[in-house]
Structures are given as structure tokens and as C-alpha cells.
Amino acid sequence: MRYVVIGGGIVGLATARQLVNEHPDATVTVVEKERGWGAHQTGHNSGVIHAGVYYAPGSLKAELCKAGSRSMVEFCAENDIPYQVCGKLIVATDEAELPRLHALYDRARTNGLPVRLITPDEAREYEPEVSCVAAFHVASTGIVNFGTVCERLAELLAKAGADMRPGEQVIGIEAATTSNGPVTVRTTRGEIQADVLINCAGLHADRIARMAGVNPPARIIPFRGEYYELRPERRDLVRGLIYPVPDPQFPFLGVHLTKMIDGSVHAGPNAVLALAREGYRWGIIRPGDLLDAATYGGLWRLARKHWRYGASEVLRSLSKQRFAASLARLVPAIRPEDLVKAEAGVRAQAIRPDGGLVDDFLIVHKDRQVHVLNAPSPAATSSLEIGKYIVARLPN
Incomplete structure (x- = not known):
């Protein structure tokens, strides 16, 4: 064969x-x-x-x-x-997120994963700088x-x-x-x-x-995920992986903090529509890719449903202050000056003709x-x- x-x-x-x-x-x-x-x-x-x-x-x-x-x-x-295998924390930063946190915890248990609900004090044993009202720890990440x-x-x-x-x-x-x-x-x-x-x-x-x-x-629609990383002298703010409770409507997990295998700490990604299938920066535009996306009815149906979310992601892309503020919900000590640009990625997200992801x-x-x-x-x-x-x- x-x-x-x-x-x-x-x-x-x-x-x-x-x-x-x-x-x-x-x-x-x-x-x-x-x-x-x-x-x-x-x-x-x-x-x-x-x-x-x-x-x-x-x-x-x-x-x-x-x-x-x-x-x-x-x-x-x-x-x-x-x-x-360092494990990670998924944290609720306010009371309104608690139902979603518990629903996600139940899903993780149904999937047979080693997870444990913990208090804010227990969360700070893993991550001293984290801010949360509740969390759970995932041991196998x-x-x-x-x-x-x-x-x-x-x-x-x-x-x-x-x-x-x-x-x-x-x-x-x-x-x-x-x-x-x-x-x-x-x-x-x-x-x-x-x-x-x-x-x-x-x-x-x-x-x-x-x-x-x-x-x-x-159809594949490209979404760029933009990252920052913490300056070397501020890496001690994060020991491992800290994730927010995601919105279940979207495949994106929200900006989070990740200790990399080389010791650096990456922050992100957001999710913005890329202007090329390999569009790692705003300045990369490929007319054929852009036309392919712009003429696809599934993308427009998705945009009509979630335009507020999309607009907030674009604003966060254009503002380091907004990006830092999102991270500060997880780790309040993070400031805009702690962040430096890192390489972006592009997610190949399939979207159905009805606009469903x-x-x-x-x-x-x-x-x-x-x-x-x-x-x-x-x-x-x-x-x-x-x-x-x-x-x-x-x-x-």
C-alpha cells in the first residue's frame, strides 16, 4: 500500500x-x-x-x-x-462564575480526570499571587x-x-x-x-x-491568538498554569497564564479574526484568504450572533492595558509594563454554514x-x- x-x-x-x-x-x-x-x-x-x-x-x-x-x-x-506534569488551576474570580466553575468540575469528573475543588487559600498554596473565590486543580495537565x-x-x-x-x-x-x-x-x-x-x-x-x-x-476560518509574556524579572508571579472559567459558547478558553517548558511565562491568547490563513500579525493580509472568509455565509451568521464578543477581542488586541487588565483578574499584581509581545498563533477553526462552530x-x-x-x-x-x-x- x-x-x-x-x-x-x-x-x-x-x-x-x-x-x-x-x-x-x-x-x-x-x-x-x-x-x-x-x-x-x-x-x-x-x-x-x-x-x-x-x-x-x-x-x-x-x-x-x-x-x-x-x-x-x-x-x-x-x-x-x-x-x-505540573497540573493547573481553573479559577472563578467572582461569584457569578461559580455555577460555570462547578459545571466544568462536574464535566471533568465525568470525563474521569483527577480534579479537586479547592478554596481560595488552597489555591494560593499552588499560586501565591492568584485571586479567586473558588477554584479546582487538575493534576494531569x-x-x-x-x-x-x-x-x-x-x-x-x-x-x-x-x-x-x-x-x-x-x-x-x-x-x-x-x-x-x-x-x-x-x-x-x-x-x-x-x-x-x-x-x-x-x-x-x-x-x-x-x-x-x-x-x-x-469551512476553515483563521482566528489569531495573540500572546504576551512576562518580563523575566516578573516570572515569579506565576508558578504553573492559571486559567479562567471559560464561556461554554466559545471554543476559546480566555486569556490565561502558562509557564512554558523553557521557564518563560506566556499570557494569552485572545481570539481575533485573522486576515490571512497564516496571518500572525495584523499587517499580514492575503486577498484570497480574506475573500474566502468574507464571502462565507457561516462567518457572517457567527458574527451576527457574537459581535460583542468579537469586538471586545479586537479592543483587547489593540490595547495592552486591556490585555493586562484581563490577566489582572487572575493575578492582580500584573501590570501593563510587565508584559512584552510574544509570537502569535493562528487557530484553524471550522465553521458550519449555519454559523455554528x-x-x-x-x-x-x-x-x-x-x-x-x-x-x-x-x-x-x-x-x-x-x-x-x-x-x-x-x-x-
Whole structure:
């Protein structure tokens, strides 16, 4: 069998690894348009190994994240990749948030996670500078550099004989003429024949699907998540991870504080509509991407429903003072002068035509094609399990 994986982020690499492990005699090719691995969503996230708190019981996110937090830690330990299982706090900063905090705690328990409700005094034993009226602690949350994980996955794949093709962009796909026929993948360097095509193209996954003759049930809309980090002399304000109670209407968790594996402390992200699918700054505008989003009715329906939320995120993007004030609800000692700009990330969020956000992983199968059409957070945590899930369901 000839397998072609499009996309060299952590989900694509993890899926390719599962293929070479289960089918050592197969040909596995990984095509990535960038010159390095994990260049986009994987390389621009907060580096959190999520426990699986937020996701609906029984959903793919809940099941694969919980299993993924274990398998990711095991992978890092086996491959000498620095990581830490440090736990995190989810805090309610006022009485109005208590019902949501308790509902989230109940969900975490339903998902079988090691969580504990704690008092404000107990919360300050973990984080002396935190402000809250109640909190719960999640013991199994960790931190890692997922870019380092990608590098190791790529090394293992190359060692196993996979055909690794960074710097090669897919420019066309000719679907099979019969259900068992090969797919022809045209790239900037030639053609590749595939018996099975697996699309893990992240920010461009819906476009790759259409290129392959599949009509995706949702469209990728890019949301930029902007980060600050604490100045080195103020890092002692945060020992680990501090998260607010999220609004369940949105897939975004709200600005939070994260100790990174290198010792820095990142603050964010917010969530603003990006003007390009790889729009890491306001100044990056790609007319084709902008037109693609602007002409999509699903985005306008989402905007009409949540325009106040969107406006507040834009204002926070434009004002360091607003950003700092959001963080100060969690840690009152944080001031605007404590923050310096850090790299932003872009989330590939799938939106349905009715304006609904796709809140679970979305994986579409058609004949000998698999298209991963929604895999934002916690996809990095879940990546090894996503790979197992995909490979287990491939045609023979």
C-alpha cells in the first residue's frame, strides 16, 4: 500500500508514525509545504498537554485528549524530550462564575480526570499571587514544546524509511476513477501515486479536501491568538498554569497564564479574526484568504450572533492595558509594563454554514481518503491518539 499524508504538523506526523508502526512494508510519504515540521498551529501554541477538562463526555476530543495526555507523556519520557506534569488551576474570580466553575468540575469528573475543588487559600498554596473565590486543580495537565515532539517524530519516520518531503507543496489532486483506484497527488516537485490519501493540512485542510473532490461540511476560518509574556524579572508571579472559567459558547478558553517548558511565562491568547490563513500579525493580509472568509455565509451568521464578543477581542488586541487588565483578574499584581509581545498563533477553526462552530474533531472519510477538517486544541495533546484513530479506520 502507498499512503500519502498531506501536512507535516503534529497530527500528520503522528498519523504517519502510526502507519509505519502498523504497516512496516507500506510506502508512507509525508508532504509538507514548509521547509520545517510543525511550522504553523503546532509551532505556535502554548505547549500545554491538556487533561481533557472542557470537552463533552463521549466526544472525540474528550476520549482522545484523555488518552493523548498519557501517551504524549510516555512518548516524551521514552524519547528524552523535556516535559513536566505540573497540573493547573481553573479559577472563578467572582461569584457569578461559580455555577460555570462547578459545571466544568462536574464535566471533568465525568470525563474521569483527577480534579479537586479547592478554596481560595488552597489555591494560593499552588499560586501565591492568584485571586479567586473558588477554584479546582487538575493534576494531569502538563507542559512540553510540541515543536520538539515534531522534530523527534520526523526523525523516527525518516529512520523507519518514510519518504519525508518538506518544502513541497500540493498543487493538485486527481481523485481515483474507481473506489479502489489510486489518487494522484501533484506537487511542486512532481506526482505521487497514493492508494490512501490522508489530509492533515490544518489551516488549509478544507481546500485540500475540495481539491480531492470532497465537499467539506464546514469551512476553515483563521482566528489569531495573540500572546504576551512576562518580563523575566516578573516570572515569579506565576508558578504553573492559571486559567479562567471559560464561556461554554466559545471554543476559546480566555486569556490565561502558562509557564512554558523553557521557564518563560506566556499570557494569552485572545481570539481575533485573522486576515490571512497564516496571518500572525495584523499587517499580514492575503486577498484570497480574506475573500474566502468574507464571502462565507457561516462567518457572517457567527458574527451576527457574537459581535460583542468579537469586538471586545479586537479592543483587547489593540490595547495592552486591556490585555493586562484581563490577566489582572487572575493575578492582580500584573501590570501593563510587565508584559512584552510574544509570537502569535493562528487557530484553524471550522465553521458550519449555519454559523455554528464545530466543537469536536471533524474527520471525514470518503473511499480511500481521510480528511481531518477540524483539529485545533487539544489536537497536539491528542495527536498520537488521533493517528491511532485514523489508521484503525482505514480501508484495507
